[in-house]
Structure formats: C-alpha cells, structure tokens
Amino acid sequence: MTDTVYQISHLVHVPRRHYGRMVAAALVVAALAAIAHAFAVGQIEWNYVGEFLTVPAIMTGLVNTIVMAILAMVVGIALGVIFAIMRLSENPVLSYTALGYIWLFRAVPALLQLLLWFNLALVFPTMGIPGVFSVPTVDVMTPFVAALLGLGIQQGAFTAEVVRAGLLSVDRGQYEAAQTLGMTRLKMLRRIIMPQAMRVIIPPVGNEFIGMVKLTSLASVIQYAEILHSAQNIYYANSRVIELLIVAAFWYLIVVTILSLIQGRIEKYFSKGAAPAASTK
Amino acid sequence: MAIRTTPAAADQNMLPADPIVVAADVRKRFGSNEVLKGIDLRVPKGEVLCIIGPSGSGKSTFLRCINQLERIDGGAIWVAGELVGYRREGNFLYELTDAEIARQRRRIGMVFQRFNLFPHLTALENIIEGPVQVLGEKPAEARERAEALLARVGLADKRDAYPAHLSGGQQQRVAIARALAMRPELLLFDEPTSALDPELVGEVLGVMRDLAGTGMTMIVVTHELGFAREVSNRVAFMDQGQLVEIGDARQVLSDPQQARTRAFISAVHK
Ligand SMILES: Nc1ncnc2c1ncn2[C@@H]1O[C@H](COP(=O)(O)OP(=O)(O)OP(=O)(O)O)[C@@H](O)[C@H]1O
Ligand SMILES: [Mg+2]
Numbered sequence: 374m375t376d377t378v379y380q381i382s383h384l385v386h387v388p389r390r391h392y393g394r395m396v397a398a399a400l401v402v403a404a405l406a407a408i409a410h411a412f413a414v415g416q417i418e419w420n421y422v423g424e425f426l427t428v429p430a431i432m433t434g435l436v437n438t439i440v441m442a443i444l445a446m447v448v449g450i451a452l453g454v455i456f457a458i459m460r461l462s463e464n465p466v467l468s469y470t471a472l473g474y475i476w477l478f479r480a481v482p483a484l485l486q487l488l489l490w491f492n493l494a495l496v497f498p499t500m501g502i503p504g505v506f507s508v509p510t511v512d513v514m515t516p517f518v519a520a521l522l523g524l525g526i527q528q529g530a531f532t533a534e535v536v537r538a539g540l541l542s543v544d545r546g547q548y549e550a551a552q553t554l555g556m557t558r559l560k561m562l563r564r565i566i567m568p569q570a571m572r573v574i575i576p577p578v579g580n581e582f583i584g585m586v587k588l589t590s591l592a593s594v595i596q597y598a599e600i601l602h603s604a605q606n607i608y609y610a611n612s613r614v615i616e617l618l619i620v621a622a623f624w625y626l627i628v629v630t631i632l633s634l635i636q637g638r639i640e641k642y643f644s645k646g647a648a649p650a651a652s653t654k
Numbered sequence: 655m656a657i658r659t660t661p662a663a664a665d666q667n668m669l670p671a672d673p674i675v676v677a678a679d680v681r682k683r684f685g686s687n688e689v690l691k692g693i694d695l696r697v698p699k700g701e702v703l704c705i706i707g708p709s710g711s712g713k714s715t716f717l718r719c720i721n722q723l724e725r726i727d728g729g730a731i732w733v734a735g736e737l738v739g740y741r742r743e744g745n746f747l748y749e750l751t752d753a754e755i756a757r758q759r760r761r762i763g764m765v766f767q768r769f770n771l772f773p774h775l776t777a778l779e780n781i782i783e784g785p786v787q788v789l790g791e792k793p794a795e796a797r798e799r800a801e802a803l804l805a806r807v808g809l810a811d812k813r814d815a816y817p818a819h820l821s822g823g824q825q826q827r828v829a830i831a832r833a834l835a836m837r838p839e840l841l842l843f844d845e846p847t848s849a850l851d852p853e854l855v856g857e858v859l860g861v862m863r864d865l866a867g868t869g870m871t872m873i874v875v876t877h878e879l880g881f882a883r884e885v886s887n888r889v890a891f892m893d894q895g896q897l898v899e900i901g902d903a904r905q906v907l908s909d910p911q912q913a914r915t916r917a918f919i920s921a922v923h924k
Pocket of ligand 2: 713715844845
C-alpha cells in the first residue's frame with residue numbers, strides 16, 4: 374500500500390522568479406541605451422569616422438603600429454629568454470646581471486625610456502668602434518630605432534620574469550629525467566623544459582603582446598609614425614579630434630581582437646598532453 | 655675494502671668494464687648532514703642488486719651519485735671501467751665538462767619513483783627522444799625499436815597516448831622502455847613501485863623480472879622484499895649512510911647477520 378501523500382507527480386511545477394536579475398538587467402540595458410544615445414546625438418560626425426577609417430596615412434600608421442609591436446615583442450621575448458636563463462644560472466655574475474637588468478628596466482617608465490633612447494645623442498654624440506668607424510648618434514637613433522630599443526628592452530625585463538616563472542613551474546623530475554638521458558643543458562631546455570614552460574608562459578606573454586600593441590602609441594611622442602601619431606597629424610589639420618581618435622581606437626580593437634584569437638590557438642597547441650581530452654595529435 | 659688500481663695500466667681511464675660499478679669509499683654530505691659515510695661496492699656485469707633500508711638512510715642519494723645527479727664529496731665511482739665525473743691523468747683528477755658528464759650518463763638508465771615521463775610527448779615520443787636527440791639515431795629506426803620496446807613492456811597499443819592518459823603502472827612501464835631505448839649498460843631503479851596502487855605493482859615488477867632474465871645489470875632500491883628475494887642475486891642493507899650488510903639475497907633476507915638488518919626486516923614483515 375502506498376501513501377497517497379507521497380504521490381506528487383501530477384502537481385504543476387512553478388519555476389522560481391528571479392526578480393533581482395530582472396531589475397539588474399533592466400538597469401544595465403537602460404544605461405547602455407543612454408550611452409548609445411549620448412554618442413548618437415553627441416558632437417561626433419560619424420561620416421568623418423567612416424571617411425578617415427582607411428585613408429593612406431591611417432593605413433601606414435596601422436602597419437607601423439603592427440610592425441613595431443611585433444618587432445618589439447621579438448626583441449622582448451629574445452631578451453626575456455636569455456635573461457631568465459641567466460637569472461637561473463649558477464654563475465653569480467650572470468645571475469646578478471640579469472637581476473640588475475630586470476630591476477632597472479621594470480622600474481623606469483616606458484615613456485621615459487623612449488625619450489632617453491631618442492635623446493641618446495646628448496650623451497654620446499657619435500657611436501661606433503673607436504678608430505675603426507664612427508657615425509653621428511642622431512643618424513642611428515631614428516624614431517624607429519629608439520622606439521624599438523625602448524619598447525623591446527623594457528618588454529624583455531617583464532618577459533624575463535614570465536619566462537623564469539615558466540621554467541620554475543616545470544617539475545624537478547623533468548630536469549633529472551632529461552639529464553639521465555644524457556642531454557646537455559641547452560638541449561634539455563629546448564626539447565624538454567621550454568615546451569612545458571610554454572603552457573605557463575604563453576597566456577601572460579599573449580597579454581603583454583596586446584599591451585605592447587597599445588604601448589606603441591607612446592612612440593608618437595618621439596615622432597614615430599604609428600597610428601595614433603597619424604591620427605593626431607590629421608586632426609591637427611582638420612580639428613576632427615574625436616572622430617580621428619575613434620578611427621584609431623577602431624583599429625586597435627581590430628588588431629587586439631585578432632591577436633586574442635591567435636593567442637587561443639597557440640595556447641591550445643602547447644596544452645598537448647596536458648589534461649585528459651586535450652590531446653589532438 | 656679499498657680499491658687498488660694497477661699503476662701499470664696503460665690508460666688509467668680505461669679499467670676493465672666488469673665489474674660495471676665500483677664504488678670506493680663514497681661520501682656525500684648535504685651541509686653538515688653526512689648522508690653517505692663511505693660506501694664500498696662492486697656490482698659485476700649481469701647482477702641484480704637490491705638495496706633495502708629505512709627511510710633517509712641514503713639509498714636514493716647513492717643511486718643519484720652513480721649517474722651524477724649528485725656530486726660526491728669523497729671517494730670515487732667507476733661505471734663500466736670509466737671514472738665518474740673526472741678524467742685521470744697521472745696523479746691529477748680533472749673535473750669533466752657538462753658535455754662529458756652528459757656523455758657518461760647516456761649509458762646509465764634510471765627509473766624514478768614518480769616516473770618523470772615527459773608530459774608533452776606521447777609514449778612513443780618519450781622513448782625515441784633520447785635515441786634521436788642524444789644518440790643521433792635515425793627517427794625511423796628509433797621508432798621501430800621503440801615499438802618493439804613498447805611491445806616488450808606490454809603497451810604496444812598505447813604508443814600514441816600521452817602520459818596523462820596512462821595509469822601509474824603503464825607510465826612506469828613506458829619509463830622503463832624509455833631507459834632501455836638508450837641501450838644502457840646499467841639500470842638504476844629508485845623505488846619504482848612505491849608510487850603505484852597495490853594492484854599495479856605486479857605489472858611493473860613483472861617487466862623488471864623479465865629484464866633481469868635478459869642479463870641486464872640492475873641496481874634496485876626497493877621495499878618489495880618478495881621481489882628482492884625472488885629476482886635479485888644479492889641484497890644490500892643500508893642504514894645511516896653505510897652498507898651494513900651485503901650478501902646472497904635469500905641469505906640476507908632470511909638469515910641476516912647484523913642486528914640492524916634483522917630489526918629492519920622483521921619490522922617490514924609486520
Ligand atoms: N637535496 C638534498 N638536500 C638536503 N638533504 C638531502 C637532499 N637529498 C636528500 N637529503 C637528505 O639525505 C638523507 C638521505 O636521503 P635519501 O633520499 O637518500 O634517503 P632514502 O634512503 O632514499 O630514503 P627513502 O626511503 O625515504 O627514499 C636524508 O636525511 C635526506 O633528508
Ligand atoms: Mg629514496
């Protein structure tokens with residue numbers, strides 16, 4: 374005999390009402406609508422935005438921005454790997470040199486470093502090998518070179534710390550297993566340690582790449598013709614300040630979005646063998 | 655037992671390759687803690703030697719000294735007739751370079767308690783890594799040998815699996831195959847079954863038993879006294895950095911001569 378009070382399957386289920394969520398959603402939608410409205414009726418000539426979006430000066434600036442971001446990152450990653458390995462070296466001279474580099478270039482603001490490199494001629498009017506050749510520093514320290522050095526070297530200091538964290542994240546047993554196979558230190562780093570460290574290194578380096586795209590805008594102050602500099606040049610002439618800033622912002626958004634997608638791909642590649650079901654090969 | 659090398663030998667760096675391992679008064683300290691207090695040992699070719707002893711007695715440290723994961727502070731070790739870590743010229747011992755140490759390590763395989771497979775490589779890739787990258791073998795050749803080794807440890811169907819997808823027992827068998835792929839003259843095992851669930855211990859010991867049957871020289875640090883009794887030729891008991899007793903496996907395990915050995919063995923059997 375079954376008690377009828379325990380038979381409830383014929384009753385109707387009434388879902389819980391999420392009043393709080395509804396109120397929050399309504400507030401957010403209203404706020405977004407207000408912002409959109411403000412921009413729509415604000416003093417922005419949207420047709421100018423469209424018009425200047427693809428003019429040659431902006432396109433050149435865009436290319437310069439991308440080129441500078443990539444080259445500065447290449448310099449930064451190369452220096453980062455070298456200094457991270459130096460930092461972990463048993464040789465105290467190497468280790469402390471790396472520590473000093475990281476300390477110095479992380480501490481000094483990027484903008485200030487750019488200005489220093491750009492004005493290097495004030496310290497060293499000429500450069501070269503004494504008695505062999507020498508060139509005026511101003512000819513060497515073009516805006517491009519100054520920006521590349523300034524951005525790449527300070528990036529190297531940050532990347533060194535990221536790479537070091539990556540190297541330290543690899544289990545001691547991996548070093549020992551590689552040594553036991555008779556690998557030399559360099560081969561061990563390249564074949565066994567780095568591929569595993571990459572899992573830890575890629576996400577922050579991806580973020581820093583994105584940061585670098587934006588950081589290149591600092592180079593506008595030393596006359597490097599990246600996109601912000603191009604936009605400024607145009608609005609100095611036609612006074613369409615906001616419209617041209619929006620053009621530049623638009624392109625930053627596009628570049629950063631593409632980079633984020635690439636970052637996801639690379640992360641997936643280096644997660645090989647990491648977790649169950651993550652293997653694709 | 656001091657080691658006497660014949661001064662008449664033409665090349666003092668090339669002593670007879672048998673015994674495979676000669677340890678003479680090996681000492682090792684960590685700070686003020688003397689972990690190895692003068693180990694003397696000879697392991698002839700083809701012998702399976704089990705080292706037993708309480709935790710912290712220095713068993714792992716001694717194994718790691720043999721393949722130079724640790725540097726010794728005193729005494730000397732020869733592997734296959736070659737002095738470990740140094741080159742002898744007359745009365746001078748020259749410390750070897752990193753590359754020379756790497757070369758010496760090639761012929762000594764090591765199997766770790768925690769497997770230490772390379773997680774970013776498949777089982778097969780783990781096995782061919784050493785032969786291809788270190789010995790310069792052709793990939794196709796190495797691959798063929800690796801497949802044979804995988805079959806030998808009973809894992810032919812796991813060649814493309816990443817370590818994370820393998821059980822502990824399977825990982826340890828791949829690790830043994832990886833060590834064998836280097837064609838070592840000596841295999842060191844540091845508690846190869848201690849990290850395994852009890853039901854997986856047997857499959858790894860089985861592979862090691864087969865290996866012993868092929869005449870491979872093996873030094874095995876283990877707590878598996880059953881394995882030691884059944885497979886090894888000799889058993890050494892280590893305590894507080896000293897080899898307290900060494901002898902025929904059955905004899906040491908059934909009828910130890912030293913009180914410390916007796917106490918240890920009866921404690922393990924409880
Ligand atoms: N890298 C190290 N630094 C400092 N002390 C160490 C180091 N490695 C080992 N020791 C010490 O050396 C002693 C012997 O350690 P070892 O690992 O060789 O013992 P074991 O016999 O293998 O013990 P177990 O059975 O627990 O593995 C211990 O006291 C340990 O604390
Ligand atoms: Mg141990």
